[in-house]
Amino acid sequence: MDKVLMLGNEAIARGAWEAGVQVAAAYPGTPSTEIVTSLAGYDGVYAEWSTNEKVAYEVAFGAAMGGARALTAMKSAGASVAADPLISSVYTGINGGLVVCLAGDPGMASGMTEQDDRYFGRISSMPMLEPADSQECYEYVKLAFDLSEDFDVPVMVRLSIQVAHQKSIVRLDETLSGEETGRPAPERKPPDRKTEKYCLLPRFSRPLHISLLERVERLREFSEQSAADGVLAFVEPAAGADAGSGSADGPAALPLRDGGSARIGVVTAGAAYISAREALPQASFLKLGMIQPLPIEAIRRFAATVDRLFVVEELEPYLEEQLLAAGIACEGKRWFPQWGELTPVRVGRGFYEAGLDLPRWAREKAAEDVSVIPRPPVLCTGCPHRGMATAMKKLDLDVHGDIGCYDLTTLPPVSHMHSAVEMGASIPMEQGFTRAGGSEKGSIAVIGDSTFLHSGLTGLLNAVHQRTNVTVLIQDNSITAMTGGQTNPGNERTLAGAETKPVDIAAICRALGVEHIVTVDPYDYQACLDALKAGLAFDGPAVIITNRPCMLFPRKVGGAAYVVDEELCNACQQCMKLGCPSLSHTDATWKNRHKVAIDLETCTGCLLCAQLCKPGAIAPAAPAPAPATATKAGDA
Amino acid sequence: MSAVNQRARAAQGGAAGAAQAHYAGGVVDDVMVVGVGGQGVIMAAAIIADTAMLGGLDVKLSETRGMSQRGGSVSSHIRIGETVVAPSISPGEVDYLLAFESAEGLRLAPSLVPGGVAIVNLQQIVPPLASQGDFAYPFDAVERMRAEGAAAGSSPAGDEARAAGYRVIAVDGNAVGEQVGSVKVAGVVLVGALSAHLPFARETWEEAIAANVPPSFLEMNLAAFAAGREVGA
Numbered sequence: 001m002d003k004v005l006m007l008g009n010e011a012i013a014r015g016a017w018e019a020g021v022q023v024a025a026a027y028p029g030t031p032s033t034e035i036v037t038s039l040a041g042y043d044g045v046y047a048e049w050s051t052n053e054k055v056a057y058e059v060a061f062g063a064a065m066g067g068a069r070a071l072t073a074m075k076s077a078g079a080s081v082a083a084d085p086l087i088s089s090v091y092t093g094i095n096g097g098l099v100v101c102l103a104g105d106p107g108m109a110s111g112m113t114e115q116d117d118r119y120f121g122r123i124s125s126m127p128m129l130e131p132a133d134s135q136e137c138y139e140y141v142k143l144a145f146d147l148s149e150d151f152d153v154p155v156m157v158r159l160s161i162q163v164a165h166q167k168s169i170v171r172l173d174e175t176l177s178g179e180e181t182g183r184p185a186p187e188r189k190p191p192d193r194k195t196e197k198y199c200l201l202p203r204f205s206r207p208l209h210i211s212l213l214e215r216v217e218r219l220r221e222f223s224e225q226s227a228a229d230g231v232l233a234f235v236e237p238a239a240g241a242d243a244g245s246g247s248a249d250g251p252a253a254l255p256l257r258d259g260g261s262a263r264i265g266v267v268t269a270g271a272a273y274i275s276a277r278e279a280l281p282q283a284s285f286l287k288l289g290m291i292q293p294l295p296i297e298a299i300r301r302f303a304a305t306v307d308r309l310f311v312v313e314e315l316e317p318y319l320e321e322q323l324l325a326a327g328i329a330c331e332g333k334r335w336f337p338q339w340g341e342l343t344p345v346r347v348g349r350g351f352y353e354a355g356l357d358l359p360r361w362a363r364e365k366a367a368e369d370v371s372v373i374p375r376p377p378v379l380c381t382g383c384p385h386r387g388m389a390t391a392m393k394k395l396d397l398d399v400h401g402d403i404g405c406y407d408l409t410t411l412p413p414v415s416h417m418h419s420a421v422e423m424g425a426s427i428p429m430e431q432g433f434t435r436a437g438g439s440e441k442g443s444i445a446v447i448g449d450s451t452f453l454h455s456g457l458t459g460l461l462n463a464v465h466q467r468t469n470v471t472v473l474i475q476d477n478s479i480t481a482m483t484g485g486q487t488n489p490g491n492e493r494t495l496a497g498a499e500t501k502p503v504d505i506a507a508i509c510r511a512l513g514v515e516h517i518v519t520v521d522p523y524d525y526q527a528c529l530d531a532l533k534a535g536l537a538f539d540g541p542a543v544i545i546t547n548r549p550c551m552l553f554p555r556k557v558g559g560a561a562y563v564v565d566e567e568l569c570n571a572c573q574q575c576m577k578l579g580c581p582s583l584s585h586t587d588a589t590w591k592n593r594h595k596v597a598i599d600l601e602t603c604t605g606c607l608l609c610a611q612l613c614k615p616g617a618i619a620p621a622a623p624a625p626a627p628a629t630a631t632k633a634g635d636a
Numbered sequence: 637m638s639a640v641n642q643r644a645r646a647a648q649g650g651a652a653g654a655a656q657a658h659y660a661g662g663v664v665d666d667v668m669v670v671g672v673g674g675q676g677v678i679m680a681a682a683i684i685a686d687t688a689m690l691g692g693l694d695v696k697l698s699e700t701r702g703m704s705q706r707g708g709s710v711s712s713h714i715r716i717g718e719t720v721v722a723p724s725i726s727p728g729e730v731d732y733l734l735a736f737e738s739a740e741g742l743r744l745a746p747s748l749v750p751g752g753v754a755i756v757n758l759q760q761i762v763p764p765l766a767s768q769g770d771f772a773y774p775f776d777a778v779e780r781m782r783a784e785g786a787a788a789g790s791s792p793a794g795d796e797a798r799a800a801g802y803r804v805i806a807v808d809g810n811a812v813g814e815q816v817g818s819v820k821v822a823g824v825v826l827v828g829a830l831s832a833h834l835p836f837a838r839e840t841w842e843e844a845i846a847a848n849v850p851p852s853f854l855e856m857n858l859a860a861f862a863a864g865r866e867v868g869a
Contacts (some may be wrong), residue, residue, distance in 0.1 A: 005685055005695070109700070133696070133723075166723035167682075167697035169689060278722035345726045365728030366746035372739055373771045375672065375763045377708035408706065412765060581707050581764050 002172040008164045011134040012073075012101055012157065013038035015141035018173060019097070020186030021045060021071050023063035025056040027454065028483035029075030030110040031161040032103035036073055037486075040495050044186070049486050049495045052423070052454040053078035057085045057100070064098035064154070065198060067189035069145055073101035076115050077422060081455070087124045088200055089154050091208045095192040097148035099141060100126070103159040106271075106314040107341030110482075112403070112422060114339065116315040121156055121292040125212055127219050128156040128292035129232070130270035134168040140289065143232075151215055151222075158291065160271035160314060162341060220293040227298035232289035235302060239281035250305030251284035255357040264356065265306030267299055267323070267330070268313060272342050276312040279348035279361065283310075294319070296326045303328050310335070310354070314342045379408050381582040382557060382604035384522045384548035385475050388446075389414050390578055390608070391528035392473075397536075398443035400433060402426035402451045405482045406475055413579035417446070424455030431459070431468045442536045445472045449505060450480040450488040457508065463541040464513040471535040471542045475522075476505055477550040485553025509543045516542035523548060525611040551604065559605035561621040562598055568617035569595040575609035575618070583609060655691045658835040664717035665834065666725040670744050671736030672761050673710050676823035679848055680734070681712030683827050684834075686844035688716040691836045696723035707763070709740055716834075734830050736809070736823065737761050738777035745781050748802040754781060755829045755868060757809040757822065778806050805829065805868060812863050821860035824849075828864020838865070 006014065012035050016024070024047040026036040040047035050056035053074045063070035074082060079102050086100065102120065105111035121128040127147060131140045137159070144155040196204045227233035238251050253261035268276045269288040277285060286302040288294070303309045303323075311320040311332035320332035335350035336342060348361030379386050389409040392399050393416035401407055401420040410417040419429060430445035447456050452474050463470050480486040487495055489503040509517050516538040520531040535542035551557045566586065571593035575583055582602045585594035598609070600621055610618035659665075667684055671677040681697055688695040699712040713725045727747055733754040735741025741756040748754060756778055766773040774780065785802040807829050809822035816825075824845065831841050842858060849857045 003689060005682075005689055005697070162698065162723065165698060167685060167699075168720075168723065169694060274722045278726075281721070343724055343726065344722050348726075365726075367727035368743050369746050370743075372743040372777075373763060373766055373773050375707070375709040375740070376765075377673070377706035378764055380706060405706070579764050583764070584762050584766075 002174065003169050004172060005167050006134045006138070006170045007034055007167050008131070008134045008137045008159060009034035009073075009103075010038045011137035011170050012141050012159075013042070014170070014172070015138040016069075016071050016099065016145070017042040017045060018183055019142040019145040020069050020183065021099075021145070022068035022096075022186050022188065023060060023070040024048070024072070025050045025059035025063075025070075026073040027051070027053045027056050027078060027081075028480050028486040029053070029078045029103075030483055031105055031164040032073045032075045032078070032101060032159070033483050033486070034164075035071075035101055035103075036495070039071070044183070047495055049480070049488065051489060053082040054085060057082040057089075060098060060100075061085055061089050061094075061154075064094040064096045064148075065092075066191045067096045069097045069099075069186060071099045071101065071141075073103065076102070076104045076111055076113070076117050078102075079117055079120050080115075081423065083120070086120060086126070086154075090124045090126050091200060091205055091212055092198050093152035094148060094154055096189050097145035098154040099144045099148060100154050100156045101141075101159060102156055103161065103164045104314075105161050106339075107161065109161055112420075114315060116318060117158055118291060118318045119316070121158070122318075125216050126154055126156050126292070127151070127290065128158050129289055130158045130291050131163060131289070132270050132273045132287070133163065133166065134170045136289070137163065138170050138172075147222075151219060153215060153219075156292075158270065160341075162271035162274065216293060223290045223293050223295040224297050226290060227288075227295035233295050233298055234287055234289075236277070236285040236287055238284055253307070254282055256355045257352075257357045258355060262307040263305070265302055265309045267302065267309065267311050267319060269319070270314075272312045272314050272347070275342045275344045275347045276310075278344035280351050280356070280358070288319075291319070294322055296322065296328075299323060300326065300328055303330070308354075310351070312336055312342065312347055312350075315339070376411055377408060378411075378579055378581055379405065379414075380551045381580055381602045382551045382559070382606040384477050384546055384550070384606075385409065386414075386578055386580065386606075387522040387525055387528045387608050388473060388475060388532075388546060389416065390612075391525060391532055392416060392444065392446075393577075394529065395532055396441045397532070398433065398439045398441075400426050400430045400443065400445050402445075402447040402456070403482075404448035404451055404475070405477075406446055406448060407482075413577065423451055424459055426451075427456055427459035427470065427472055428462060430470045430472070431463050431466070434468055434470055442471070444532070444536070445470060447472065447474055448481070449474060449476040449478060449490045450486075452476075452505065453489050453503065457512065460509065460514065460541070460543070461512045467540065469540060471532075471538070471544070473532075473535075474505060474509075474543060474545045476545050476547060478502075479550045479553045481550045481553055485550070491554075506543075506545055509545075514541050514543050516540065517545065518543070519545045519547050521548065522546040523606050523608060525608055557604060559603075561600040561603035562605055562607065562610060562618050563600065563621045564596050564598055565617045565619060566595055566597075568615045569613075570615050570617075571595045572614055574612040574614060578608055578612070580609060654835040654837070655693060659693060659716070659718050662718065664715055664720060665731050666729050666749075667714040667716065667732045667734065667830070667834075668725055668730045668744060668747065669712040669714070669734045669736070670740040671710055671757075672740065673707050675710075675736045675759075675761075676820075677710045677712055677736055680736075680823045680827050681714055683824070683841070683844045683848050684714050684830070686847055687831075687834075687836050687841050688714070690840050690843055694718060694720045696720045698723035709743070711740075711744070732830060732833060734826055736826060738781075739774050742774055742777040742781055745784060745802070750801070752802040753805065753833055754785065754802055755805045755807060755826060756781060757807055757826055759810050759822070778804070807864065807867055809864070812867065813860055816859040816863055817856040821853075821857050824857045824860040825864035825867075828861040828866075829868025831861070831865050832869040 024039040060070040060072035264283040309330040426445040571590040582599040588595040809825040813822035
C-alpha cells in the first residue's frame with residue numbers, strides 16, 4: 001500500500017485528480033491556496049489563478065456546464081466574494097461534477113474575520129462534506145464529485161485550517177498509486193445547452209427553486225442512509241472499547257467530578273472532531289462526514305444511547321441549533337468557545353467545566369512565555385513597500401489600506417496604516433472618507449497589484465465617474481506576495497507556465513479616465529515624497545504606481561550590501577524608523593543612543609537607510625570594485 | 637462509493653523493533669520544532685515526520701504558515717504514535733523541543749512536559765523590534781533555560797511528575813554545519829541531535845533526509861546529520 005504524508009489540501013488535489021478533475025480555478029487565499037497549487041502539478045488538469053474568487057467560481061461552473069469535472073477553492077472571505085454564483089449554481093445544477101472547497105480560518109491565523117462558512121451551505125442548500133484529516137480529504141473529494149453528478153448539484157467540501165494545513169498519512173488507491181501511474185483519461189460529458197436549466201429568468205428559476213427543495217429531501221435521505229451504513233457518519237466507540245460495544249446499551253459510563261457517572265456521547269465533525277477525540281477518547285462519538293443535510297435521525301438514535309450528549313463544533317452553534325430544533329437535547333456552546341480554533345485543550349477544558357473528571361485537563365497549562373521578546377512578521381529586507389510606507393508616515397497621511405503584505409505597516413515599527421478590511425475596500429472607503437470631509441493632512445488609498453486587479457478597478461472607476469478627489473497608491477510588486485508568490489495578470493506567465501501578456505496597470509488607470517498617473521521608484525525616498533505630494537495636490541483622482549518587484553517572489557532579489565561607518569554614525573535613529581530586519585543596534589552609543597550596524601548577509605542594498613542617514617555614514621561594503629567582480633563581503 | 641475507513645488507520649503493523657516497542661500501549665511522542673521564518677524549520681519537521689512514517693508509525697504534523705515567511709516566529713508540531721488523532725500538541729505536553737533559535741527556545745520552554753528534552757541551537761536572531769530599543773533581546777536564553785530546567789520541585793505540591801524539570805542540550809548547529817560544509821545544513825545538524833533521542837534506526841533517518849534534500853547536497857546533509865547525532869546524545 002502506498003503511504004504518503006500529505007497536507008489536507010494536497011490530499012484534496014490528489015483525490016480530485018483521481019476523480020478526473022479537468023478544470024481547477026481559484027484565487028489564492030490562506031488556508032486554501034495549496035489545493036490549486038498542487039493540482040497545477042498533475043497531468044491533464046487545466047489549473048489557473050483567476051483574477052478573483054467570483055471569476056474562479058464562474059470558470060469552474062462553466063467548465064462543469066461544459067461537461068468536465070471542475071473544482072474551485074477559496075478561503076472564507078473568498079466565499080463572500082463568490083457568493084452570487086455559489087448560490088445561483090445550486091439552482092441550475094451542473095453537468096460535469098463541480099466541487100467547491102471552502103477553507104475556513106477559525107483563530108484567524110491570517111484571515112480578517114472568522115466567519116463560519118457552514119452557513120454558506122445553509123443559505124444555498126449546497127450539500128456539504130467535512131473531512132477531519134488528509135485521508136478523509138482524499139476520500140471525500142472523490143465522493144463529492146460522484147454526489148455532484150448523482151444529484152445534479154455543486155458539492156462543498158468544507159475545511160478548517162487544522163485540516164487543510166495538517167500533514168497526515170494518506171493511503172493511496174492501489175490501482176492509481178505512484179507518480180508515474182496516470183489516471184484513466186477523464187470522460188467529458190456532452191456539453192449542456194439547456195435554456196431552462198442555466199438561464200435564471202424568473203419563469204425558469206421559480207420551478208428550479210422547487211426542484212432544489214425536492215433535491216434537498218433526496219439528499220437528506222442519502223445522508224441518513226449513509227449514516228445508517230456507517231459510511232459518511234459513523235459511531236466511534238470509546239478508545240479501547242470493543243467495536244461492537246456501542247450497542248443498544250450505549251457506552252460505558254464515565255466518572256463525573258461530583259462522584260456520579262454518566263454515559264457520554266459526542267456529536268462532531270471535521271477539525272472539531274480531532275480536537276474532541278484527542279480531548280476525550282474515552283467517550284463514544286458520532287463523527288459526521290456530511291454536515292448538510294444532517295442525518296438527524298442517526299443523531300437521534302445515537303443520542304438515545306447516552307445520558308449526556310455534547311456537540312463540539314468550531315465557531316457558531318450550527319449543529320447544536322439543528323439538533324435542538326429537532327428536539328434532541330444536547331450541550332454545546334455552553335461549554336465550548338464560540339470564537340477561535342478549537343484545540344484539544346480548549347475542548348478538554350470545556351468537558352472539565354461540564355463536570356467530567358479529567359485529570360489531563362484539570363489545570364490550565366502555559367503554552368509559551370509571552371514575556372520573551374515578541375517576533376511578529378515584518379516586511380522583508382529590501383521590501384519595495386517600505387519606502388512609500390515611511391514617506392506616508394512622514395507626511396502623516398490617513399492611510400486606507402487593503403489586503404496584502406503592506407498590512408504589516410499597521411504594526412510597529414512603522415505603525416502607520418489606518419484601515420485594512422477586505423479585498424478592494426481601500427479605494428471606495430477612501431472615497432467615502434473624502435466625501436465625509438477627509439482629514440487635515442490628507443488621506444490616501446493603498447492597494448497592491450494583485451488586489452487592484454482582483455477588485456480595485458471598479459472602485460477606481462467609481463472615483464472617476466463621481467469626480468471624487470482621491471489619491472490612490474498602487475504598490476505594484478508584480479506578484480501575489482502574501483499568500484506565497486502566486487501569479488496574477490501583471491505577470492508574464494500563468495500558473496500553468498504559459499506565456500501571456502502582462503497587463504499594464506497604468507494603461508488601465510488611463511482607460512478608466514484617471515488623468516494624473518505617476519510611476520515612481522519606491523527605493524527613491526525623495527521621489528516617493530514628491531509623488532505623494534503631487535498626487536494629493538492634483539484636483540481629481542490621482543494614481544501613483546511603484547515599480548519594484550517583490551524581494552521573495554518569483555525569485556529572491558539580492559544586491560551588494562552596505563555598511564555603517566561607526567565613526568560617522570551619530571545614532572540619530574532615522575534609519576531605524578524603516579523597520580528593516582537587517583538593521584540592528586550595536587553596543588556603541590552616542591548621547592545614550594545606540595549606533596546602528598547592517599547585517600551584511602541579508603542586506604540587499606536598497607539604500608533607503610542611506611537616504612535617511614543625515615551624517616552620510618552608510619556606504620558600499622566593498623570599496624567600489626569593478627562591477628564584474630563585485631561580491632558580498634560575507635565574513636566581515 | 638468507496639467505503640470510508642473507520643479510524644482503523646493506525647500503523648499497519650511492521651513498525652521496526654525498537655520503535656514498535658517504544659510506542660506500544662498508546663505512547664505518543666510530541667515533538668515541537670521552533671525557530672524564525674527562513675531557518676528551515678519546515679524542512680526539519682518534514683524529515684522527522686517522514687522518519688516516523690518510514691518507521692511504520694502514524695504521524696501528524698501541523699505548522700504555522702502564511703505570514704511566517706516574513707521573519708516571524710514559526711513552529712511545527714509533530715506527533716508520533718501507533719495512532720495519532722490531533723495534529724497539534726497541547727500546552728505542557730511537548731516531549732522534545734527542537735529550537736533553531738535560542739530566544740524561541742526560551743519562549744516555548746514552558747510547554748515542555750516534566751522530564752522533557754530541549755535541544756537548543758546557539759544561534760541568536762535579534763528581531764527589528766529589539767533593535768528599536770522597545771524590548772530587550774534575551775542573550776542569556778540558554779542559561780535561563782538551563783536554570784529553569786534544573787529547577788526541580790518548582791511545581792504545585794502533590795504533583796509528582798512536576799518534580800522533574802527538563803533537560804537542555806545546547807548545540808552550535810551553525811558551527812557544526814560549517815565544519816561539514818555549510819551553515820545551510822545547520823537544521824539537519826539539529827535533526828541529528830534530536831535523532832539520538834527517538835527510537836528510529838539511523839538508516840530510517842537517512843532515508844527521510846534523502847527524500848527531503850536535493851541529491852547534490854545529500855552527502856553534506858548526511859554528514860551534518862551524523863555530526864549532530866553525536867553532539868545531541
